[in-house]
Amino acid sequence: MKLIELDSLFELEIERIVTGGYGLGHYAGKVVLVPLASPGDRLKVKPYKIHENFCKAEIVEIIKPSPYRITPVCKYFGECGGCDFQHLKYEAQLEAKVGIIRDCLRRIGKIDPPDEIPIIHSDEVFGYRLRAQWHVSLAESKVGYFRRDSNEIVDIEHCPILSPNLQKFLIEMRGRLGSERFSEEKGHIEVVSNETDISVVSDVFKEEARDIRVKVCDNIYFLNARSFFQANRFLLGKLIELAIEGASGTTCLDLYCGVGFFTLPLAKNFKTVVAVEQARESILLAMRSAKAAGLENIKFHSQRVRDFLKQNQEFFDFILIDPPRTGVEKEALESLLKLVPLEICYVSCDPATLARDLRRLCAKYKITSVKAIDMFPQTHHIETVVRLRKI
Ligand SMILES: C[S@@+](CC[C@H](N)C(=O)[O-])C[C@H]1O[C@@H](n2cnc3c(N)ncnc32)[C@H](O)[C@@H]1O
Structure with missing residues (x-):
C-alpha cells in the first residue's frame, strides 16, 4: 500500500x-x-x-x-497570499465558487442545495477593491500583503485588484515610508476610498481616519478606515438589491449593520427599522448618514447582537443578518429561533459558517432562495445571500 x-x-x-x-x-x-x-x-x-x-x-x-x-495578470501571484484564483478563467472562478457553496451546504449544513444557485458576476474583475489592509515593515522597507500561509510581508508596488485611487495611494505611501520618520517599526495600514478621497488608519503613523462619503444608488454613506464597508465598488447596488428585494412591511431588524449599508434602503421599505452593531464608531456614522437622508424611522443600538437579542424578544416582519466571517454567535442563533420573524435574509462572506448556521435555522425556517454575488474576483471568497421563510 x-x-x-x-x-x-x-x-x-x-x-x-x-x-x-x-x-x-x-x-x-x-x-x-x-x-x-x-x-x-x-x-x-x-x-x-x-x-x-x-x-x-x-x-x-x-x-x-x-x-x-490562464496566465495570471499579477507578477506577485503565487507568492502573495491575497489572490488565489488569478490562474483560472473568470467563468471557472464563478463555477468553483458555486461548487464551494454547494459543498458547504451539503457537508456542513446537511442541506440539499437548490438545483440552481445563480451567481452575479462582477462587471470588472480587476480594479474593484475600494478597501484594503497592507502590512508594513520599516526595517525591511516593505509594504504589502502577507505571503501565503505566513506572516512575512511580500513587498507590493502594484496590486491589480485595487481601485485606481487606492493604487495611487499605495505608491504615495511607499514614497512616504521611505522618506519620513514613523512611530512604529512594524504594523499595518487600513485604507478605504471613494473616487477621489482616502481614509486611512495605521499604527505605524498616527493619523486621524477622516470620514469619506460613498454613494450607492440614491443612498449616501459616511464611512472611514476604522469601519467596515463592502469591498467591491462595482457590486454595491446589486448586493443591496439582492438582499432586500421584495422585502417590505412594518418592522425590520438589521443585525450587524455596520455603517448602515442595508439599514438605509431598508428604512425606505419598512415603517420602522432597528439596527444593531457592536462598533460604536460605525453606529455613529450610520446615524449621520440616516440623518442626512432625513430617515427618522431607525432605532440604532450599539451592542453585541447576542446581548441585544437576549434583552429584546419583540416580533419583526423581516430580519437581515450580515455577520462577520465567524458567523452568528451560538446564543444569538438560539434567540433567533425563538423570535420567528416571517422572513430572514442571511448575507454571508463565509459559506462554511453560513452552512453551520443554516443547519440550526432550518429547524424553524425553510430556505426559499440561495444566490451568490462575486464581491471578490480573483480570490476564492464569495458572498452568499440566503432567504428563509418561517415554516
Ligand atoms: C460583514 S460586516 C457587515 C456590516 C454591514 N451590514 C455592511 O454590509 O456594511 C459585519 C459587522 O458586524 C460587526 N460585528 C461583529 N461582531 C459583532 C457582534 N457580536 N455584535 C454586533 N456587531 C458585530 C462588525 O463590526 C461589522 O461592522
Whole structure:
C-alpha cells in the first residue's frame, strides 16, 4: 500500500475546487488539497502538511494544464497570499465558487442545495477593491500583503485588484515610508476610498481616519478606515438589491449593520427599522448618514447582537443578518429561533459558517432562495445571500 510522506513526490489529477480555494484530488486513499490548482490539472505535487484523513500538497510541476488555466495578470501571484484564483478563467472562478457553496451546504449544513444557485458576476474583475489592509515593515522597507500561509510581508508596488485611487495611494505611501520618520517599526495600514478621497488608519503613523462619503444608488454613506464597508465598488447596488428585494412591511431588524449599508434602503421599505452593531464608531456614522437622508424611522443600538437579542424578544416582519466571517454567535442563533420573524435574509462572506448556521435555522425556517454575488474576483471568497421563510 502506498503511503503519503512529507516531501515525497507523486502525480495527482485535480477533480474540483473546494472550500478554502484548494484543488481536490485523491491519492493512496486520501484526499489531497492543492493551492493554486485548477480542475482537470495533471500535477506533480509534494505534501507539506499531513493530517489523519487528508494532506495538503504544493505544485512542483504542471504535467498537463487544465483547460481553465490562464496566465495570471499579477507578477506577485503565487507568492502573495491575497489572490488565489488569478490562474483560472473568470467563468471557472464563478463555477468553483458555486461548487464551494454547494459543498458547504451539503457537508456542513446537511442541506440539499437548490438545483440552481445563480451567481452575479462582477462587471470588472480587476480594479474593484475600494478597501484594503497592507502590512508594513520599516526595517525591511516593505509594504504589502502577507505571503501565503505566513506572516512575512511580500513587498507590493502594484496590486491589480485595487481601485485606481487606492493604487495611487499605495505608491504615495511607499514614497512616504521611505522618506519620513514613523512611530512604529512594524504594523499595518487600513485604507478605504471613494473616487477621489482616502481614509486611512495605521499604527505605524498616527493619523486621524477622516470620514469619506460613498454613494450607492440614491443612498449616501459616511464611512472611514476604522469601519467596515463592502469591498467591491462595482457590486454595491446589486448586493443591496439582492438582499432586500421584495422585502417590505412594518418592522425590520438589521443585525450587524455596520455603517448602515442595508439599514438605509431598508428604512425606505419598512415603517420602522432597528439596527444593531457592536462598533460604536460605525453606529455613529450610520446615524449621520440616516440623518442626512432625513430617515427618522431607525432605532440604532450599539451592542453585541447576542446581548441585544437576549434583552429584546419583540416580533419583526423581516430580519437581515450580515455577520462577520465567524458567523452568528451560538446564543444569538438560539434567540433567533425563538423570535420567528416571517422572513430572514442571511448575507454571508463565509459559506462554511453560513452552512453551520443554516443547519440550526432550518429547524424553524425553510430556505426559499440561495444566490451568490462575486464581491471578490480573483480570490476564492464569495458572498452568499440566503432567504428563509418561517415554516
Ligand atoms: C460583514 S460586516 C457587515 C456590516 C454591514 N451590514 C455592511 O454590509 O456594511 C459585519 C459587522 O458586524 C460587526 N460585528 C461583529 N461582531 C459583532 C457582534 N457580536 N455584535 C454586533 N456587531 C458585530 C462588525 O463590526 C461589522 O461592522
